[in-house]
Amino acid sequence: MSVRATTVTLNNGFQMPVLGLGTYGLRGSNGVEAVKAAIDAGYRHIDTASAYENEAEVGQAIREKILDGTIKREDIFVTTKLWNTSHEPSQVLPAFEKSLANLQLDYIDLYLMHTPIGANASADGEDEILNEVDYVATWKAMEHLLKTGHVRSLGVSNFNSEQLTRVIEHGSTKPVVNQVECHVRLNQKKLIKFCKDRDIVITAYSPLYRPGRMLRPSEDPLEPKHPFDDTRVKEIAQRYGKSPAQVLLRYLIDIGTVPIPKSGNPERIRQNLNVFDFALTPEEVVTLDGLQTGERLVRFESDIAHRHYPFSAEF
Numbered sequence: 128m129s130v131r132a133t134t135v136t137l138n139n140g141f142q143m144p145v146l147g148l149g150t151y152g153l154r155g156s157n158g159v160e161a162v163k164a165a166i167d168a169g170y171r172h173i174d175t176a177s178a179y180e181n182e183a184e185v186g187q188a189i190r191e192k193i194l195d196g197t198i199k200r201e202d203i204f205v206t207t208k209l210w211n212t213s214h215e216p217s218q219v220l221p222a223f224e225k226s227l228a229n230l231q232l233d234y235i236d237l238y239l240m241h242t243p244i245g246a247n248a249s250a251d252g253e254d255e256i257l258n259e260v261d262y263v264a265t266w267k268a269m270e271h272l273l274k275t276g277h278v279r280s281l282g283v284s285n286f287n288s289e290q291l292t293r294v295i296e297h298g299s300t301k302p303v304v305n306q307v308e309c310h311v312r313l314n315q316k317k318l319i320k321f322c323k324d325r326d327i328v329i330t331a332y333s334p335l336y337r338p339g340r341m342l343r344p345s346e347d348p349l350e351p352k353h354p355f356d357d358t359r360v361k362e363i364a365q366r367y368g369k370s371p372a373q374v375l376l377r378y379l380i381d382i383g384t385v386p387i388p389k390s391g392n393p394e395r396i397r398q399n400l401n402v403f404d405f406a407l408t409p410e411e412v413v414t415l416d417g418l419q420t421g422e423r424l425v426r427f428e429s430d431i432a433h434r435h436y437p438f439s440a441e442f
C-alpha cells in the first residue's frame with residue numbers, strides 16, 4: 128500500500144503536498160533512482176535547485192514515471208530555485224529557462240529565490256563574490272516569470288521576517304512559501320506564526336537535522352546527541368511504533384510546516400512518507416518543543432558581511 132501526503136492550499140489557490148523529497152546531494156543514476164523510488168512510494172512533491180546540479184536527474188525520473196503510467200505531470204509538485212549568482216534582474220529569466228531546460232518539464236510548480244544574498248560568479252566560475260543586488264529587484268524580475276506560463280507559484284528561501292515584509296510591501300505578488308531550516312533544534316515558532324498570519328507556508332529544510340553529518344560521534348561529552356538519540360524522541364517513537372525520524376517529521380507537520388527530508392535509500396524514503404497514520408498529542412508537541420536550542424546547521428558563514436545576510440535578525 129502506498130502512503131500519500133495530504134496537501135496544503137497555497138495563498139494563490141494551488142495545492143502543495145505537506146511532505147516532499149529533498150534532493151540535495153542526490154546526483155547521477157543514484158539521484159534518478161531515488162526520485163523514482165520516491166514517486167513509487169507515493170511522494171508527489173520533489174525539491175531541487177539549480178545549485179544542486181541535479182535538475183536533469185529529477186526531471187528524468189519524473190518523465191520516466193510519467194511514461195510508465197505511474198503519474199501524470201499534474202500529479203506531482205516540483206520546486207526548483209534561483210541561485211545567488213543570478214539575482215541581477217536581467218539574469219533571472221535566463222536562469223529560470225536553464226532550470227526548465229534541465230528539468231525538461233513544461234512548467235515548474237514553485238520557483239524560489241534560494242537566498243536573499245546576491246553574488247557574482249568569478250571569471251573561472253569557482254568563487255562567488257557578493258554583490259549589492261537588492262532581493263526586492265530580483266523578486267520583481269521573478270514576478271515577470273508568471274507571465275511565461277511556465278511557473279505556477281513563486282516563493283523565497285532563507286528569508287527572515289523583515290525581508291519577507293519588504294518583499295510583501297514592494298512586490299505585487301506575495302510569496303507562497305518561505306523555505307527555511309526547521310527541525311526540533313530550531314523549530315522556528317516565531318517565523319511560522321509570522322508567516323501563518325500572512326498566509327505563507329513554511330517549508331522545513333534539514334528536517335531530520337542531517338543525521339549523516341554525525342555518523343562519527345563526537346568525542347566531546349558535552350556535545351548534544353543527535354535528536355534521534357534523545358530519550359524524549361525515542362519514548363514517543365516507541366509509543367506509536369514509529370522511528371525517531373518519523374516522529375521528527377510528524378512534529379514538523381503538526382506545528383504547521385512542510386518537511387522535505389532527503390534520502391537516497393529506498394527503505395528510508397518509504398519510511399519518511401509513512402507518517403500519515405498518527406499524530407502527536409498537544410502534550411507530545413510541547414515535549415518536543417523542549418528540544419529547541421536555536422542551533423542552525425546551514426549558516427552561510429562566508430556571507431555574514433552581506434547587508435542582506437538573513438540570520439542576524441531575531442527571526
Ligand SMILES: NC(=O)C1=CN([C@@H]2O[C@H](COP(=O)(O)OP(=O)(O)OC[C@H]3O[C@@H](n4cnc5c(N)ncnc54)[C@H](OP(=O)(O)O)[C@@H]3O)[C@@H](O)[C@H]2O)C=CC1
Pocket residue numbers: 148149150151152174175241284285306307331332333334335336337338339340370372373387388389390391392395396398399425
Ligand atoms: N533552501 C535551502 O537553503 C536548503 C534546502 N534544503 C533542502 O532540504 C532537503 C532536506 O534537508 P537536508 O539538509 O538534506 O537534511 P535532512 O535533515 O533531510 O537529512 C538528510 C540525511 O538524513 C538521512 N536520512 C533520511 N531519512 C532517514 C531516516 N529515516 N533515518 C535515518 N537517516 C535518514 C539521509 O541519509 P540517506 O540518504 O542515506 O537516507 C541524509 O544523510 C535538502 O535535500 C534540500 O532539498 C536543504 C538545505 C538548505
Ligand SMILES: O=C1CO[C@H](CO)[C@@H](O)[C@@H]1O
Pocket residue numbers: 151176425
Ligand atoms: O540548499 C542548500 C543545500 O545545503 C547547502 C549546504 O549546506 C546549502 O548551502 C544550500 O542552501
